[in-house]
Amino acid sequence: MTDLTLTQMAVDVLTTADGRVKTALSHQHAATWFASRDAGKALEIGNAVPPMQPSRPEKPELLSPRDVPRRRPGSPQGRIALLHAVAHIELNAVDLHWDIIARFSDEPMPVGFYDDWVKSADEESKHFNLICDCLEAMGSHYGALPAHAGMWRAAEDTAQDFMGRLAVVPMVLEARGLDVTPGMIQVFKQAKEAKTIEALELIYAEEVGHVAYGSKWFHFLCGRNNLDPKDVFHTLVRRYFHSTLKPPFNEEKRAEAGLPPDFYWPLADETPRKKRT
Numbered sequence: 001m002t003d004l005t006l007t008q009m010a011v012d013v014l015t016t017a018d019g020r021v022k023t024a025l026s027h028q029h030a031a032t033w034f035a036s037r038d039a040g041k042a043l044e045i046g047n048a049v050p051p052m053q054p055s056r057p058e059k060p061e062l063l064s065p066r067d068v069p070r071r072r073p074g075s076p077q078g079r080i081a082l083l084h085a086v087a088h089i090e091l092n093a094v095d096l097h098w099d100i101i102a103r104f105s106d107e108p109m110p111v112g113f114y115d116d117w118v119k120s121a122d123e124e125s126k127h128f129n130l131i132c133d134c135l136e137a138m139g140s141h142y143g144a145l146p147a148h149a150g151m152w153r154a155a156e157d158t159a160q161d162f163m164g165r166l167a168v169v170p171m172v173l174e175a176r177g178l179d180v181t182p183g184m185i186q187v188f189k190q191a192k193e194a195k196t197i198e199a200l201e202l203i204y205a206e207e208v209g210h211v212a213y214g215s216k217w218f219h220f221l222c223g224r225n226n227l228d229p230k231d232v233f234h235t236l237v238r239r240y241f242h243s244t245l246k247p248p249f250n251e252e253k254r255a256e257a258g259l260p261p262d263f264y265w266p267l268a269d270e271t272p273r274k275k276r277t
Protein backbone atom coordinates (compact mmCIF):
# COMPACT_ATOMS: atom_id res chain seq x y z
CA MET A 1 0.00 0.00 0.00
CA THR A 2 0.98 3.61 -0.20
CA ASP A 3 0.61 6.85 1.66
CA LEU A 4 0.06 8.81 -1.53
CA THR A 5 -3.31 10.29 -2.39
CA LEU A 6 -4.69 9.68 -5.89
CA THR A 7 -3.85 13.22 -7.03
CA GLN A 8 -0.28 12.79 -5.70
CA MET A 9 -0.01 9.64 -7.78
CA ALA A 10 -1.22 11.58 -10.81
CA VAL A 11 1.43 14.27 -10.23
CA ASP A 12 4.04 11.55 -9.80
CA VAL A 13 3.24 10.20 -13.28
CA LEU A 14 2.98 13.66 -14.84
CA THR A 15 6.39 14.74 -13.52
CA THR A 16 8.18 11.61 -14.78
CA ALA A 17 9.85 12.18 -18.15
CA ASP A 18 10.85 8.81 -19.60
CA GLY A 19 8.00 7.03 -21.40
CA ARG A 20 8.73 3.50 -20.14
CA VAL A 21 9.28 4.74 -16.57
CA LYS A 22 6.17 6.97 -16.70
CA THR A 23 4.00 4.08 -17.89
CA ALA A 24 5.46 1.66 -15.31
CA LEU A 25 4.56 4.14 -12.55
CA SER A 26 1.14 4.59 -14.09
CA HIS A 27 0.52 0.81 -13.99
CA GLN A 28 1.80 0.65 -10.42
CA HIS A 29 -0.41 3.50 -9.19
CA ALA A 30 -3.45 2.13 -11.01
CA ALA A 31 -2.90 -1.25 -9.32
CA THR A 32 -2.65 0.45 -5.92
CA TRP A 33 -5.86 2.39 -6.55
CA PHE A 34 -7.81 -0.72 -7.53
CA ALA A 35 -6.35 -2.73 -4.63
CA SER A 36 -7.63 -0.03 -2.28
CA ARG A 37 -11.05 -0.17 -3.95
CA ASP A 38 -11.15 -3.98 -3.67
CA ALA A 39 -10.26 -3.69 0.00
CA GLY A 40 -13.32 -1.46 0.41
CA LYS A 41 -11.36 1.66 1.32
CA ALA A 42 -10.61 3.94 -1.61
CA LEU A 43 -7.47 6.06 -1.36
CA GLU A 44 -8.01 9.70 -0.59
CA ILE A 45 -8.31 11.89 -3.70
CA GLY A 46 -6.39 14.78 -2.13
CA ASN A 47 -5.65 18.02 -3.94
CA ALA A 48 -2.10 17.79 -5.29
CA VAL A 49 -1.60 20.33 -8.08
CA PRO A 50 -0.53 18.98 -11.47
CA PRO A 51 2.15 20.80 -13.52
CA MET A 52 0.93 22.93 -16.46
CA GLN A 53 3.05 20.76 -18.76
CA PRO A 54 3.92 17.12 -18.10
CA SER A 55 7.57 16.05 -18.10
CA ARG A 56 8.66 14.48 -21.37
CA PRO A 57 11.82 12.75 -22.57
CA GLU A 58 14.52 14.74 -24.43
CA LYS A 59 13.66 12.81 -27.57
CA PRO A 60 11.54 12.94 -29.70
CA GLU A 61 12.24 16.41 -30.95
CA LEU A 62 8.94 18.28 -31.05
CA LEU A 63 8.14 20.14 -34.26
CA SER A 64 5.21 22.14 -35.52
CA PRO A 65 2.82 19.72 -37.32
CA ARG A 66 3.64 21.36 -40.66
CA ASP A 67 7.36 20.51 -40.21
CA VAL A 68 6.86 16.84 -39.31
CA PRO A 69 7.83 14.84 -42.43
CA ARG A 70 4.89 13.31 -44.30
CA ARG A 71 4.19 9.62 -43.87
CA ARG A 72 4.12 7.22 -46.79
CA PRO A 73 2.47 4.15 -45.25
CA GLY A 74 3.25 2.02 -48.32
CA SER A 75 6.89 1.66 -47.21
CA PRO A 76 8.36 0.16 -44.01
CA GLN A 77 9.76 3.62 -43.16
CA GLY A 78 6.28 5.08 -43.60
CA ARG A 79 4.77 2.47 -41.30
CA ILE A 80 7.42 3.23 -38.68
CA ALA A 81 6.55 6.94 -38.95
CA LEU A 82 2.87 6.13 -38.52
CA LEU A 83 3.51 4.00 -35.43
CA HIS A 84 5.85 6.63 -34.02
CA ALA A 85 3.02 9.17 -34.28
CA VAL A 86 0.68 6.71 -32.51
CA ALA A 87 3.21 6.17 -29.69
CA HIS A 88 3.39 9.94 -29.24
CA ILE A 89 -0.41 10.17 -29.04
CA GLU A 90 -0.52 7.33 -26.50
CA LEU A 91 2.11 8.92 -24.26
CA ASN A 92 0.18 12.18 -24.38
CA ALA A 93 -2.97 10.23 -23.53
CA VAL A 94 -1.34 8.74 -20.41
CA ASP A 95 -0.67 12.27 -19.18
CA LEU A 96 -4.10 13.54 -20.21
CA HIS A 97 -5.85 10.83 -18.21
CA TRP A 98 -3.82 11.47 -15.04
CA ASP A 99 -4.14 15.21 -15.55
CA ILE A 100 -7.96 15.17 -15.54
CA ILE A 101 -7.85 13.26 -12.23
CA ALA A 102 -5.69 15.90 -10.53
CA ARG A 103 -6.71 19.06 -12.42
CA PHE A 104 -10.35 19.10 -11.39
CA SER A 105 -10.16 17.62 -7.90
CA ASP A 106 -12.05 20.69 -6.56
CA GLU A 107 -15.24 19.35 -8.15
CA PRO A 108 -16.54 16.54 -5.92
CA MET A 109 -17.16 13.49 -8.10
CA PRO A 110 -18.46 9.98 -7.38
CA VAL A 111 -15.67 7.47 -6.86
CA GLY A 112 -16.68 5.74 -10.11
CA PHE A 113 -15.34 8.77 -11.99
CA TYR A 114 -11.84 8.02 -10.64
CA ASP A 115 -12.21 4.30 -11.38
CA ASP A 116 -12.91 5.12 -15.03
CA TRP A 117 -10.00 7.51 -15.49
CA VAL A 118 -7.48 5.40 -13.59
CA LYS A 119 -8.51 2.41 -15.73
CA SER A 120 -8.13 4.52 -18.90
CA ALA A 121 -4.73 5.82 -17.80
CA ASP A 122 -3.65 2.24 -17.15
CA GLU A 123 -4.84 1.21 -20.63
CA GLU A 124 -3.10 4.18 -22.31
CA SER A 125 0.12 3.10 -20.58
CA LYS A 126 -0.30 -0.40 -22.02
CA HIS A 127 -0.99 1.12 -25.48
CA PHE A 128 2.21 3.16 -25.36
CA ASN A 129 4.28 0.12 -24.42
CA LEU A 130 2.65 -2.10 -27.06
CA ILE A 131 3.37 0.42 -29.81
CA CYS A 132 6.93 0.92 -28.53
CA ASP A 133 7.40 -2.86 -28.67
CA CYS A 134 6.17 -2.86 -32.30
CA LEU A 135 8.51 0.01 -33.19
CA GLU A 136 11.43 -1.79 -31.58
CA ALA A 137 10.56 -5.02 -33.44
CA MET A 138 10.76 -2.96 -36.65
CA GLY A 139 14.24 -1.68 -35.73
CA SER A 140 13.16 1.74 -34.48
CA HIS A 141 12.07 3.22 -31.15
CA TYR A 142 10.04 6.07 -29.66
CA GLY A 143 12.23 9.15 -29.91
CA ALA A 144 13.88 8.12 -33.19
CA LEU A 145 11.75 10.54 -35.23
CA PRO A 146 10.39 14.03 -34.61
CA ALA A 147 6.85 14.30 -33.24
CA HIS A 148 4.09 16.89 -33.14
CA ALA A 149 4.49 19.76 -30.73
CA GLY A 150 1.23 21.18 -29.45
CA MET A 151 -0.34 17.90 -28.38
CA TRP A 152 -0.81 19.37 -24.91
CA ARG A 153 -2.68 22.40 -26.29
CA ALA A 154 -6.14 20.95 -25.57
CA ALA A 155 -5.14 20.35 -21.95
CA GLU A 156 -3.92 23.93 -21.54
CA ASP A 157 -6.95 25.41 -23.25
CA THR A 158 -9.32 23.54 -20.95
CA ALA A 159 -7.27 23.70 -17.73
CA GLN A 160 -9.96 25.82 -16.07
CA ASP A 161 -13.01 24.12 -17.52
CA PHE A 162 -13.85 20.57 -16.49
CA MET A 163 -16.75 20.17 -18.91
CA GLY A 164 -14.67 21.76 -21.68
CA ARG A 165 -11.96 19.16 -21.00
CA LEU A 166 -14.43 16.28 -21.26
CA ALA A 167 -15.96 17.73 -24.43
CA VAL A 168 -12.66 18.30 -26.23
CA VAL A 169 -10.42 15.44 -25.08
CA PRO A 170 -12.45 12.23 -24.90
CA MET A 171 -15.48 13.34 -26.94
CA VAL A 172 -13.61 15.04 -29.82
CA LEU A 173 -9.95 13.95 -29.87
CA GLU A 174 -10.33 10.37 -28.70
CA ALA A 175 -13.50 9.97 -30.80
CA ARG A 176 -11.38 10.98 -33.81
CA GLY A 177 -9.20 7.97 -32.99
CA LEU A 178 -12.23 5.74 -33.55
CA ASP A 179 -12.66 7.27 -37.03
CA VAL A 180 -9.05 6.77 -38.16
CA THR A 181 -7.91 3.54 -36.50
CA PRO A 182 -9.67 1.10 -38.89
CA GLY A 183 -7.77 2.66 -41.84
CA MET A 184 -4.53 2.29 -39.92
CA ILE A 185 -5.26 -1.37 -39.16
CA GLN A 186 -5.82 -1.83 -42.89
CA VAL A 187 -2.34 -0.46 -43.67
CA PHE A 188 -0.75 -3.07 -41.39
CA LYS A 189 -3.00 -5.85 -42.72
CA GLN A 190 -1.71 -5.11 -46.20
CA ALA A 191 1.83 -5.34 -44.86
CA LYS A 192 0.92 -8.57 -42.98
CA GLU A 193 2.37 -7.25 -39.73
CA ALA A 194 0.49 -9.43 -37.26
CA LYS A 195 1.98 -8.01 -34.05
CA THR A 196 1.00 -4.46 -34.96
CA ILE A 197 -2.48 -5.47 -36.17
CA GLU A 198 -3.09 -7.15 -32.82
CA ALA A 199 -1.89 -4.09 -30.89
CA LEU A 200 -4.01 -1.67 -32.93
CA GLU A 201 -7.10 -3.86 -32.64
CA LEU A 202 -6.76 -3.93 -28.86
CA ILE A 203 -6.28 -0.15 -28.78
CA TYR A 204 -9.32 0.35 -31.02
CA ALA A 205 -11.51 -1.77 -28.71
CA GLU A 206 -10.35 -0.04 -25.53
CA GLU A 207 -10.62 3.48 -26.94
CA VAL A 208 -14.39 3.03 -27.33
CA GLY A 209 -14.48 2.79 -23.54
CA HIS A 210 -12.52 6.03 -23.10
CA VAL A 211 -14.91 7.98 -25.32
CA ALA A 212 -17.81 6.37 -23.43
CA TYR A 213 -16.38 7.51 -20.09
CA GLY A 214 -16.09 11.02 -21.49
CA SER A 215 -19.70 11.02 -22.63
CA LYS A 216 -20.93 9.47 -19.39
CA TRP A 217 -19.28 12.05 -17.11
CA PHE A 218 -20.07 14.94 -19.42
CA HIS A 219 -23.75 13.98 -19.22
CA PHE A 220 -23.44 13.54 -15.47
CA LEU A 221 -22.13 17.10 -15.06
CA CYS A 222 -24.82 18.47 -17.39
CA GLY A 223 -27.43 16.75 -15.23
CA ARG A 224 -25.87 18.09 -12.05
CA ASN A 225 -25.94 21.63 -13.48
CA ASN A 226 -29.30 21.30 -15.24
CA LEU A 227 -27.82 21.96 -18.68
CA ASP A 228 -28.79 20.67 -22.10
CA PRO A 229 -25.90 18.32 -23.05
CA LYS A 230 -26.00 18.83 -26.81
CA ASP A 231 -26.09 22.65 -26.67
CA VAL A 232 -23.34 22.82 -24.06
CA PHE A 233 -21.21 20.39 -26.03
CA HIS A 234 -21.48 22.55 -29.15
CA THR A 235 -20.66 25.72 -27.21
CA LEU A 236 -17.62 24.20 -25.48
CA VAL A 237 -16.18 22.55 -28.58
CA ARG A 238 -16.53 25.80 -30.54
CA ARG A 239 -14.84 27.65 -27.68
CA TYR A 240 -11.90 25.33 -27.08
CA PHE A 241 -11.32 23.27 -30.21
CA HIS A 242 -9.58 25.28 -32.90
CA SER A 243 -10.68 23.29 -35.89
CA THR A 244 -13.76 21.70 -37.39
CA LEU A 245 -14.57 18.02 -37.01
CA LYS A 246 -13.62 15.99 -40.06
CA PRO A 247 -15.95 13.41 -41.58
CA PRO A 248 -16.17 10.56 -42.36
CA PHE A 249 -17.21 9.62 -38.83
CA ASN A 250 -17.29 6.12 -37.43
CA GLU A 251 -20.96 6.42 -36.53
CA GLU A 252 -21.27 2.86 -35.27
CA LYS A 253 -18.41 3.07 -32.74
CA ARG A 254 -19.34 6.63 -31.78
CA ALA A 255 -22.86 5.39 -31.01
CA GLU A 256 -21.43 2.54 -28.97
CA ALA A 257 -19.49 5.16 -27.00
CA GLY A 258 -22.59 7.27 -26.32
CA LEU A 259 -21.96 9.98 -28.94
CA PRO A 260 -25.09 10.60 -31.00
CA PRO A 261 -24.80 12.10 -34.51
CA ASP A 262 -26.44 15.40 -33.55
CA PHE A 263 -23.49 16.03 -31.21
CA TYR A 264 -20.81 15.96 -33.90
CA TRP A 265 -22.41 16.54 -37.31
CA PRO A 266 -23.28 20.21 -36.63
CA LEU A 267 -19.56 20.82 -35.89
CA ALA A 268 -18.32 19.05 -39.02
CA ASP A 269 -16.47 20.67 -41.85
CA GLU A 270 -19.25 20.74 -44.40
CA THR A 271 -17.54 23.10 -46.83
CA PRO A 272 -18.26 21.56 -50.21
CA ARG A 273 -15.13 19.96 -51.68
CA LYS A 274 -13.85 21.70 -54.83
CA LYS A 275 -14.98 19.86 -57.93
CA ARG A 276 -12.18 18.39 -59.93
CA THR A 277 -12.11 19.65 -63.47
Ligand SMILES: [Fe+2]
Pocket: 090, 093, 123, 124, 127, 203, 207
Ligand atom coordinates in the same frame (compact mmCIF):
# COMPACT_ATOMS: atom_id res chain seq x y z
FE1 LIG B 1 -4.80 4.78 -26.30
Ligand SMILES: [Fe+2]
Pocket: 093, 120, 124, 174, 207, 210
Ligand atom coordinates in the same frame (compact mmCIF):
# COMPACT_ATOMS: atom_id res chain seq x y z
FE1 LIG C 1 -7.78 6.74 -24.91
